[in-house]
Amino acid sequence: MAEIKKVTARGKTRYRFVVDIGADPVTGKRRQLTVTTDTKTEAENEQARIRHQRATGTFVAPSKATVAQLVALWLASATRDVEVATKRSYEDAMRYVVAHLGTKLVQKLTEEDVESLIDWMLTSARRIGGKPGTGLSVRTVSLTLGRLRAALNLAIRRGLVARNVADHVTIPRQARKADKVRRKARTPWTEDEVKVFLAHVSTDRLYAVMLLSLMGLRPAEVCGLRWSDLDLTTGTLSVEITRTLVAGEVIEKDTKSEAGDRALPLPDIALKALKAFRKRQAAERLAAGEGYESSGRVVVDELGAAVKTDWLRRRAYERMASAEVRKVRLYDARHACLSWMANNGVPDTVVSAWAGHADLGFTKRIYVHPDPQSLKAGSDKLAEFLG
Incomplete structure (x- = not known):
């Protein structure tokens, strides 16, 4: 640690020392910190504090790094070895952080700033995928908050900040409650609705494609399916490749997980x-x-060209409209399949394996919904029990 020097300016004596504080975590340039105090004792105390904090790894040097710079630093680190779709999801999540807090100094960031970001996202941050100026989904906000926490953890490791101001910020209970109501209203087809739809498309060119969607395959798995993945002699289908659209670009890749390859x-x-x-x-x-x-x-399509998931969705929605059945997402058709299997005696492990999930609990928690028929069966069993 450098010696403390006496300096005089405008007739006033003060005490100063200069210390090397290492490379800037954002620019990589070496830095020195100049500390000036009114008394020698204050200088000695400050020098001792810096020496102790540097020894324990808790020293935070003053920095003019902005939140936007931190986001760029985190993205460069977090996306080094991830798939294109994952990289894009990280970038999309952090785009809201940069838009709302980008010019803020990282060391000036507060919990109130993070709460302001959350409130803005829930009320008026939407720019695409809906009416501009409206709120985003709780899931989107949650993903952004999680990524911001990760970026601030990186800031701690790089010595930019001493604590993570996003750690204890939460999404308001009212927003989570409203989101739960919206998700509950988005129910999969019943068994009767599935039958009406299939009867309507039974002579359609895409009948087999609609059946694949109702078999519990993800839209990207349906679009990625090759004839070489099918054995029409033994009647088996191998799910190995997905084909989806990410930011306007078609991405073909392996299934989401080892369990997804089935x-x-x-x-x-x-x-x-x-x-x-x-x-x-x-x-x-x-x-x-x-x-x-x-x-x-x-x-x-009719000329043999491979299609994208948005092509599949549009054609499914057209057929739902002509069949006069309730419009649901193709993912809800997947939910309907897995729910029917679970509610009709198929073992949980089989349902999870069919869905391509490694986590049995996730399948039951997210994809299995009690339908009126299964609830009626439960009522009949209770009637037997109660006499």
Whole structure:
């Protein structure tokens, strides 16, 4: 530690020392800190404090790093070895942080600032994917808050701040309650609705595709399916590749997890529909001649081109409208399949494996919903018990 020197300016004597405080965690440049006090004792005390904090790893040097700079630093570190879709989700989450708090100095950031970010996101931060100026979903806000906490943890490790001001910030209870009501209102199809829809599309070109969606496959898994993943002799389907849209770019990758890579026995109705669909594609190939694109995908347009998840959704919604059934997300169709299996005696482990989940509890908690038929069965059993 440098010696304390006496300095005189404008007739006043003060005490000063200069200490090397290492590289700037954002720019990487070496820095020195100059400390000036009114008395030698104050200088000695401050020098002792800095020496102790540097020895214990708790020293925080003054910095002009902004929240935007911290976000850039964290993104560079957090996205070094992740998939494109994950990288994009991190960037999207932190875009709100930069928009609302980007110019704020990291060392001046407070819990109130983070709460202000949360309130803004819940009320008026939306720019795309809905009406501009409205609030975002609780899930989106939660993801952003989690990423901000991670960035501030990095700031602690790099010596920018002493504590994480986002650690104890929470999403307001009222917002979480309202979100729960909205999610509860978004219920999967009942068994009767599924039957009405399937009867309506039974002669449709995309009948087999709609069956795949109602078998519990994710939209990206349906779009990624190749004919080489199907064994139409034994009646099995292997889920290995997903095909989805990320920020306007088509991304093809392995399934979400090891559990997601799975082989499923095809129900007879789906096997029959897939065989018919393959024959239909062969006829379309002959009719189109050189204009046909042999993509090898199961789900293709009339000229053989592979499709994206938004293409699949639009066509599913068109058929829901013409069938005059309640419009649901394709993910809700997945929920309907897994709920029906769980509510009709299929073992939990089988339901989870069919869904491609490693966590059995997650499947039951998120995807399995009691339907009116299963509740009626429960009522009948109670009637037997109660006499």
